[in-house]
Amino acid sequence: MRLHVVTGKGGTGKTTVAAALALALAADGRSVLLVETEGRQGIAQLFDTPPLPYEERRVAVTRGGGEVKALAIDAEEALLDYLDMFYNLRRAGRALRKMGAIDFATAIAPGLRDVLLTGKIKEAVTRRHDGRPVYDAVVVDAPPTGRITRFLGVTAEMSQLARSGPIKTQSDGVMAVLRSPQTAVHLVTLLEDMPVQETADAISELTKADLPVGSVIVNMATEPVLPADGLALAARGRLTGEDLAPALAAAHLHGGPELAGALAAEVTEHAQRWAGQDALRDEVEALSRPVVELPLMTGPMDLGSLFELAARLEEHLQTEVAA
Amino acid sequence: MTAAPQPEPTQRPARAPRQPRPGPVAPPMDLDALIADPETRIVVCCGAGGVGKTTTSAALALAAAEAGRTVVVLTIDPARRLAQSLGLVELDNEPRRVDIPGGAATGATGQLHAMMLDMKRTFDDIVAAHSTPERAQQILENPFYQALSSSFAGTQEYMAMEKLGQLRASEQWDLIVVDTPPSRSALDFLDAPNRMSRFLDGTMIRLLMAPSRAGFKFASAGFLLFSRIVSKILGGQLLRDISAFVAALDTMFGGFRERATATYELLRRPGTWFVVVATPEPDALREASYFVDRLSAEGMPLAGLVLNRTHPPATTALSATRADGAAEEVLEAGGPGAELAAAALRVHAERMQLAAREQHLADRFTSAHPEVAVRTVPAAAGDVHDLDGLRSMGEELTGPDGDTPTGTPRSRVLPARRR
Numbered sequence: 001m002r003l004h005v006v007t008g009k010g011g012t013g014k015t016t017v018a019a020a021l022a023l024a025l026a027a028d029g030r031s032v033l034l035v036e037t038e039g040r041q042g043i044a045q046l047f048d049t050p051p052l053p054y055e056e057r058r059v060a061v062t063r064g065g066g067e068v069k070a071l072a073i074d075a076e077e078a079l080l081d082y083l084d085m086f087y088n089l090r091r092a093g094r095a096l097r098k099m100g101a102i103d104f105a106t107a108i109a110p111g112l113r114d115v116l117l118t119g120k121i122k123e124a125v126t127r128r129h130d131g132r133p134v135y136d137a138v139v140v141d142a143p144p145t146g147r148i149t150r151f152l153g154v155t156a157e158m159s160q161l162a163r164s165g166p167i168k169t170q171s172d173g174v175m176a177v178l179r180s181p182q183t184a185v186h187l188v189t190l191l192e193d194m195p196v197q198e199t200a201d202a203i204s205e206l207t208k209a210d211l212p213v214g215s216v217i218v219n220m221a222t223e224p225v226l227p228a229d230g231l232a233l234a235a236r237g238r239l240t241g242e243d244l245a246p247a248l249a250a251a252h253l254h255g256g257p258e259l260a261g262a263l264a265a266e267v268t269e270h271a272q273r274w275a276g277q278d279a280l281r282d283e284v285e286a287l288s289r290p291v292v293e294l295p296l297m298t299g300p301m302d303l304g305s306l307f308e309l310a311a312r313l314e315e316h317l318q319t320e321v322a323a
Numbered sequence: 324m325t326a327a328p329q330p331e332p333t334q335r336p337a338r339a340p341r342q343p344r345p346g347p348v349a350p351p352m353d354l355d356a357l358i359a360d361p362e363t364r365i366v367v368c369c370g371a372g373g374v375g376k377t378t379t380s381a382a383l384a385l386a387a388a389e390a391g392r393t394v395v396v397l398t399i400d401p402a403r404r405l406a407q408s409l410g411l412v413e414l415d416n417e418p419r420r421v422d423i424p425g426g427a428a429t430g431a432t433g434q435l436h437a438m439m440l441d442m443k444r445t446f447d448d449i450v451a452a453h454s455t456p457e458r459a460q461q462i463l464e465n466p467f468y469q470a471l472s473s474s475f476a477g478t479q480e481y482m483a484m485e486k487l488g489q490l491r492a493s494e495q496w497d498l499i500v501v502d503t504p505p506s507r508s509a510l511d512f513l514d515a516p517n518r519m520s521r522f523l524d525g526t527m528i529r530l531l532m533a534p535s536r537a538g539f540k541f542a543s544a545g546f547l548l549f550s551r552i553v554s555k556i557l558g559g560q561l562l563r564d565i566s567a568f569v570a571a572l573d574t575m576f577g578g579f580r581e582r583a584t585a586t587y588e589l590l591r592r593p594g595t596w597f598v599v600v601a602t603p604e605p606d607a608l609r610e611a612s613y614f615v616d617r618l619s620a621e622g623m624p625l626a627g628l629v630l631n632r633t634h635p636p637a638t639t640a641l642s643a644t645r646a647d648g649a650a651e652e653v654l655e656a657g658g659p660g661a662e663l664a665a666a667a668l669r670v671h672a673e674r675m676q677l678a679a680r681e682q683h684l685a686d687r688f689t690s691a692h693p694e695v696a697v698r699t700v701p702a703a704a705g706d707v708h709d710l711d712g713l714r715s716m717g718e719e720l721t722g723p724d725g726d727t728p729t730g731t732p733r734s735r736v737l738p739a740r741r742r
Contacts, residue, residue, distance in 0.1 A: 009372075009373060010371070010372030010373035011371075011372065011373030011374070011602070011604075011607075012373075042606075144372065146400075193402070193404070193708070194373075194402050197402070197403065225666050225669050225670050225673065226663070226666045226667075226670070227662055227663065227666060230662075230663040230666060243660060243663065244660065244663065244664045244667050246658070246659065246660055247653050247656070247658055247659070247660040247661045247663070247664035247665075248649075248653065248664050250653070250656040250657075250658050250661070251649065251652040251653040251655070251656040251661075251664075252652075252656075253649050253652070253653070255638075255640055255641065258638070258640075259638060259640060259641065261637075262636075262637035262638030262640075262671075262728070263637070263638070263664075263667040263668065263670070263671055264667070265637040265728075266636060266637045266638075266667070266670055266671055266674050267666075267667045267670050270670045270674075298676070299680075300605075
């Protein structure tokens with residue numbers, strides 16, 4: 001697997017997961033490119049580096065001399081690149097930008113922006129140096145689930161719209177890479193109704209569009225704090241302050257029935273939330289895709305926590321390869 | 324590491340011990356008065372994706388209807404179950420009356436209508452309204468128009484704005500609550516109409532039309548180059564489709580810009596209020612910050628920030644540290660139920676830590692925007708997907724301040740630090 005596309009509903013943490021996946025794939029001396037497509041500079045924030053230019057920059061080093069480079073793709077720059085590469089028109093392109101023509105061109109053709117982005121991704125995946133691929137893997141922090149099929153399928157749409165010309169040729173090449181077995185589209189979800197629903201919808205859309213679906217990554221999963229019997233009792237709403245008061249009193253904890261009641265209320269909410277999440281695990285299983293759970297990290301996300309998540313993903317990737 | 328040679332310690336005057344600084348306190352937000360006020364005609368809920376804009380819009384609309392107003396809520400992309408509970412089973416791009424059970428019993432005279440935006444249909448309607456039937460047919464069948472109306476980035480925002488203008492012009496409702504499209508950036512909603520009208524009305528598209536009007540003689544050299552590049556990249560066919568579309572659209576020019584400007588102005592008129600929605604997370608609050616700055620730059624009225632899905636503890640009598648300590652003591656004392664009680668104390672400790680983190684983020688927002696009113700809405704145990712859920716969220720949004728179980732004002736997650 002060379003190209004990993006990471007999508008998910010907004011707020012599920014797909015940028016974090018994409019970054020952790022890039023670290024996991026870069027272990028043992030491999031070289032990975034992490035691509036940002038939405039211009040939010042989320043990757044720079046995660047790795048605590050200055051905003052990324054339109055240039056491949058190293059953001060992390062992994063064990064065994066591996067490295068993760070990051071690239072924030074900018075549609076305008078990609079278009080200038082494209083003009084330069086195919087028509088030797090970079091200077092003309094710059095003049096056009098002054099006229100607002102580039103803005104216009106990326107706006108006029110629906111999806112031209114997405115074509116430029118996916119085109120750049122394809123270029124990175126297939127780039128070779130001295131006969132071997134420059135990157136062992138490319139990880140894309142892609143648009144959210146609601147737009148993912150259109151984003152990846154846009155070149156197909158585009159080749160219908162532009163029935164001739166180099167865009168058509170370019171589109172066909174991009175689609176060939178995206179639909180090949182070396183690509184996987186991973187879906188990040190939370191154990192919440194909406195994200196799970198959107199994941200299910202996205203899987204059926206992607207499948208219909210002939211795009212290869214990879215794993216479902218359950219992010220921010222929590223473990224119950226309570227013992228199983230207490231958890232079940234509280235989830236049914238049967239736990240009261242009276243169940244807790246004697247043990248609290250035995251430890252000479254002041255606060256009386258009021259404290260016990262408040263604790264029971266918090267425990268009930270905790271248990272009910274957990275029960276709700278656990279029920280959604282069944283729905284995630286029913287999607288019949290490989291599933292990996294990443295734990296909820298407390299505190300701000302830093303490189304250390306990213307490596308922790310990466311270790312979980314590495315384990316998952318290994319079992320997937322073995323299976 | 325070796326220690327650098329230390330300079331001789333010099334005598335400094337003793338400093339007074341640091342006084343605990345009071346946390347910033349945001350002004351409370353009175354949404355109850357806002358939605359009940361007959362002067363309030365439009366409420367726009369905006370914020371980053373996934374923060375609960377749709378639910379907030381629907382909850383506010385329901386609360387306003389129950390306060391006696393005739394309300395329509397324009398939703399963009401509601402969750403399936405929420406849509407069903409609002410009776411939005413089909414996308415017909417027209418408001419439908421929502422049956423509020425128990426509405427009659429409370430003697431409420433208000434009405435709730437709800438609709439889901441169909442952007443393609445809204446666009447088609449504009450085309451039909453602004454051209455002759457034959458022209459409209461030409462436009463609707465143009466492949467470039469079809470792509471533009473269903474997938475142009477910003478079409479959804481533009482059409483939401485357009486629909487808002489239509490609803491307002493119909494004078495059928497005395498309050499319109501608008502949910503904004505789930506875009507990457509909350510600002511897209513404000514920028515899209517202008518981008519769209521600039522695009523449809525702009526120099527470039529006029530130049531593209533020039534060949535069909537007056538031949539190439541007026542076209543500049545720059546344009547010829549541009550045209551050459553466009554046909555190189557996109558192929559001649561697309562360029563012809565665009566030209567045909569633009570020619571057919573000729574009659575509508577000016578109309579687009581006028582409409583977009585009119586709706587944009589509507590948002591600045593008295594009677595319009597913006598409610599910014601965020602969750603207590605860094606990204607969502609950063610987005611909310613941008614939006615607040617933008618609204619103030621544009622002179623658009625901000626009602627305040629709804630901080631959605633907070634986790635206030637049921638008691639603040641026991642700090643996280645003390646709760647963790649107490650959990651150990653309870654286990655040591657043993658006896659029946661000790662394990663459960665210790666777990667309950669650990670649940671509380673986690674809850675206190677989470678609430679402290681959320682309060683910290685809210686405080687940072689308030690430090691940067693001290694004038695912005697804040698209302699917190701605790702996370703319900705599950706997702707809101709029925710009228711009862713909307714009603715209880717509405718109560719959280721509009722209920723009186725300061726009556727939470729812990730006595731904490733609703734502008735905060737935790738009680739304010741004392742001076």
